[in-house]
Amino acid sequence: MSTLTYLQAISSALRDELRADERVLVMGEDIGVFGGAFKVTDGFFDEFGPERVMDTPLAESGIIGTAIGAAVVGMRPVCEMQFSDFISCGFDQLVNVAGKMHYRQGLAVPITVRLPSGGGFSGGPFHSQNPEAWFMHAPGIKVVAPSTAEDAKGLLHAAIRDPNPVCYMEHKHLYRRVKGEVADGVFETPFTARVARPGSDLVVIAYGAMVHTALEATEDLDGASIEVLDLRSLVPMDEVAILESVERCSKVVIIDEANTTCAAGAEVAALIAERGFESLDGPVVRVATPDVPIPFSPPLEQAVLPSVDRVREACRELLEY
Amino acid sequence: MATNIAEASASGKATADTHLLLEDRVWLLRAMLMMRGLEERAMTLYRQGKVPGSFYDGYGQEAVSAGAAFAMGPEDRLCVLHRDLAAHLIRGVSPARVLAQYMGRATGITNGRDGNVHFGDWQLGCVGMVSMLPDMMLVATGMAMAFKLRGERRCALTWFGDGSTSRGDFHEAMNWAGVQKLPVIFILENNQYAYSTPLDKQFAVDPVERAAAYGFVGVTVDGNDAEAMFEATRAARVRVLQGDGPTLIEAVTMRMHGHAAHDDMKYVPKEQVEEWRKRDPIDRQETRLREAGVDVDALRAEIKAEIDAATADALASPMPDAATAADGVFCDGEAEPLRDGQAPWSGFRAEGAVDGDGQPAVAP
Numbered sequence: 210m211s212t213l214t215y216l217q218a219i220s221s222a223l224r225d226e227l228r229a230d231e232r233v234l235v236m237g238e239d240i241g242v243f244g245g246a247f248k249v250t251d252g253f254f255d256e257f258g259p260e261r262v263m264d265t266p267l268a269e270s271g272i273i274g275t276a277i278g279a280a281v282v283g284m285r286p287v288c289e290m291q292f293s294d295f296i297s298c299g300f301d302q303l304v305n306v307a308g309k310m311h312y313r314q315g316l317a318v319p320i321t322v323r324l325p326s327g328g329g330f331s332g333g334p335f336h337s338q339n340p341e342a343w344f345m346h347a348p349g350i351k352v353v354a355p356s357t358a359e360d361a362k363g364l365l366h367a368a369i370r371d372p373n374p375v376c377y378m379e380h381k382h383l384y385r386r387v388k389g390e391v392a393d394g395v396f397e398t399p400f401t402a403r404v405a406r407p408g409s410d411l412v413v414i415a416y417g418a419m420v421h422t423a424l425e426a427t428e429d430l431d432g433a434s435i436e437v438l439d440l441r442s443l444v445p446m447d448e449v450a451i452l453e454s455v456e457r458c459s460k461v462v463i464i465d466e467a468n469t470t471c472a473a474g475a476e477v478a479a480l481i482a483e484r485g486f487e488s489l490d491g492p493v494v495r496v497a498t499p500d501v502p503i504p505f506s507p508p509l510e511q512a513v514l515p516s517v518d519r520v521r522e523a524c525r526e527l528l529e530y
Numbered sequence: 531m532a533t534n535i536a537e538a539s540a541s542g543k544a545t546a547d548t549h550l551l552l553e554d555r556v557w558l559l560r561a562m563l564m565m566r567g568l569e570e571r572a573m574t575l576y577r578q579g580k581v582p583g584s585f586y587d588g589y590g591q592e593a594v595s596a597g598a599a600f601a602m603g604p605e606d607r608l609c610v611l612h613r614d615l616a617a618h619l620i621r622g623v624s625p626a627r628v629l630a631q632y633m634g635r636a637t638g639i640t641n642g643r644d645g646n647v648h649f650g651d652w653q654l655g656c657v658g659m660v661s662m663l664p665d666m667m668l669v670a671t672g673m674a675m676a677f678k679l680r681g682e683r684r685c686a687l688t689w690f691g692d693g694s695t696s697r698g699d700f701h702e703a704m705n706w707a708g709v710q711k712l713p714v715i716f717i718l719e720n721n722q723y724a725y726s727t728p729l730d731k732q733f734a735v736d737p738v739e740r741a742a743a744y745g746f747v748g749v750t751v752d753g754n755d756a757e758a759m760f761e762a763t764r765a766a767r768v769r770v771l772q773g774d775g776p777t778l779i780e781a782v783t784m785r786m787h788g789h790a791a792h793d794d795m796k797y798v799p800k801e802q803v804e805e806w807r808k809r810d811p812i813d814r815q816e817t818r819l820r821e822a823g824v825d826v827d828a829l830r831a832e833i834k835a836e837i838d839a840a841t842a843d844a845l846a847s848p849m850p851d852a853a854t855a856a857d858g859v860f861c862d863g864e865a866e867p868l869r870d871g872q873a874p875w876s877g878f879r880a881e882g883a884v885d886g887d888g889q890p891a892v893a894p
Contacts (some may be wrong), residue, residue, distance in 0.1 A: 271702035278672020317865035372865035
């Protein structure tokens, strides 16, 4: 076991895969000599060389498209979007070429796309987004979002070894803030949910950075027993774990850092409405970012992102229902 | 850097003679006749209501895919466009599977998952196109990137149209391949119209000129001459395998039918069609082979019989089971890479075969 930050855990998984499997290569903008905008691939260039730690042209469609080509002839590319926001420029290749390939032609596309996402840094409208729901809506793409250092490593190992396209949402706010004990070597975390804290009065369902917001908001909430369910994987979504939590707790708050409409949490709410209705003792409550671009100035940004206070308030109200 | 069509055609023909045996030249005619015959049969089936959706063909453009695909080795990989049926036939896709594909049958190449020419048999080294053009330029570039990274002596090839040169993925692929000097051959299938849009609304400068700006060779070839297409592609393959970087081949041709079955092509001047009809690629290859003493009529009869048999076979094959509509979105097993395709050119079969530069034609 080692104590690693979330960022170190991501680096560790990448390094282990590059060492273990010569089919793995990492590619992206400024990831080689410079070590990446967030230094996830710091030192990789020296260990693995320019061909397996590839500085690409500034071309997100090119990154995804060439990764698909390399994958179908036997490689295991891991693409880095410098910011998840930039995936919009590679959207077509991911959704239309990679996502539909196996269904249409029986040809697997084992690529992983790392998407540094999330706000809280005055990154503004183009460096703060949470685009995971775009890909949940596109058949053929798996979507995972770790919240802990251990899961950051295990989910990345599993993503790289998965025979399908996987969007790996890594939250920038967790990079250096979250630290934890991580097993050494390769281990794969399944694409299932995890109970971050068991409880019985109410469950808060979240993923990524919002898991920490949920834990902090409900750590001591007037003595109530609050469960926190960390989804970890959005596609596939762990329906069994969600429905079990709902059955156990009867009251549900769902948090998204993404914009509200059609966010991952909307899908969770729909699932509960369809299949967990009998277990509910109150309305399903959602806390999410309103449908606005993420603003730059701190008071504006803090006003839209789900805060500890907003989550606490939402839980209190629902507990009193 | 670009040569004019007449020069390319003349030099292509002269050089091609040294690389094509008579049996190869017959193969080229066969592939073109089979493509045209299958597409004509599919059009009949379409009119009979047996082909759902719309129908797209490559009438008049058969030489582009036949000539280029014929120069590709078994380990090379192809991303095939919708007017390039001959490439699939050369790689080994059977006529019955093609017709079953058009009709959405369970035995088609995509098992009814996708329609018309949106297919590629991965077990024959081909990836099918998507409708967002030219997305496959980047996929082919990525294949070439992997070949170079692994030190393999193979290349990737893809086709795209004149309209595709306007989209960003054209630039991203050309630039990427040029920067990394990748073993990829880009074939610009210039058939004069992108749906109804003529060339002068698509670009201000002939796109073959752009190759130089990306740092590699661009050549213009008579796209209605299968042997010239073969030779230009063969020569490009030698260059890319030597590590000289990509080649852009502009195949100048004409789309003789509408964009799809519903398109009456009113926007195309009649004289333009008539002018191009005189340059039909099949007529040209037939004339050559008749002069060489080949019994072309017998070949035509043989192909017609094959198409008749394929039609019966395809019509007898089942529609997909509706209960399977949601199957196969994800791969549940091992990701298996593309497999090798058929490569009928005699240059790959001959003992100690070389592909023009003294190296084995096929990587060991």
